[in-house]
Amino acid sequence: xxQIPEKIxxxxxxxxxxxxxxxxxxxxxxxxxxxxxSRRTGGNxxxxxxxxxxxVAFIRAAQRVGIPLATIRxxxxxxxxxxxxxxxxxxxxxxxWRSELDERITQLNRLRDHLTDCIGCGCLSLxxxxxxxxxxxxxxxxxxxxxxxxxx
Numbered sequence: 001x002x003q004i005p006e007k008i009x010x011x012x013x014x015x016x017x018x019x020x021x022x023x024x025x026x027x028x029x030x031x032x033x034x035x036x037x038s039r040r041t042g043g044n045x046x047x048x049x050x051x052x053x054x055x056v057a058f059i060r061a062a063q064r065v066g067i068p069l070a071t072i073r074x075x076x077x078x079x080x081x082x083x084x085x086x087x088x089x090x091x092x093x094x095x096x097w098r099s100e101l102d103e104r105i106t107q108l109n110r111l112r113d114h115l116t117d118c119i120g121c122g123c124l125s126l127x128x129x130x131x132x133x134x135x136x137x138x139x140x141x142x143x144x145x146x147x148x149x150x151x152x
Contacts, residue, residue: 008050009049010047011047011050011052011053012046012047012048013027013028013046016048016052016053020053020056021060022056022060033073035072035076036048036059038052054084054085055084058076058085058089059076061090062075065101066101067097067101075093
């Protein structure tokens with residue numbers, strides 16, 4: 001991994017990509033979504049401050065555990081003056097995200113467990129289909145097969 005000399009306070013997008021492990025296109029995407037910022041040189045080249053490395057590491061870690069980018073952006077926006085996230089910031093935010101992740105895991109486990117019930121069915125309109133008609137929501141409103149008509 002390339003080392004960045006301490007005297008260098010700004011990084012090119014290529015240096016940031018090499019050091020962070022994120023693709024240049026991902027860094028451009030993060031910037032477009034307001035997750036990181038850069039300044040432009042006189043030649044219109046991006047320059048990122050060194051602390052952007054920590055922000056990118058924070059973003060990638062949060063993404064790896066399934067946190068949506070909009071949630072990550074909101075978390076970063078809470079930091080004063082776009083400060084780089086600290087270990088304490090990560091601990092606080094990850095604790096807040098824990099219940100959301102636990103709920104998502106529960107939902108995915110439920111879907112996985114019911115998936116085998118649908119193999120071979122093919123119609124996905126049965127009264128008991130937990131994928132297309134969880135808790136028989138449609139049966140409470142009206143009788144008959146209405147899923148296709150409502151979807152159009």
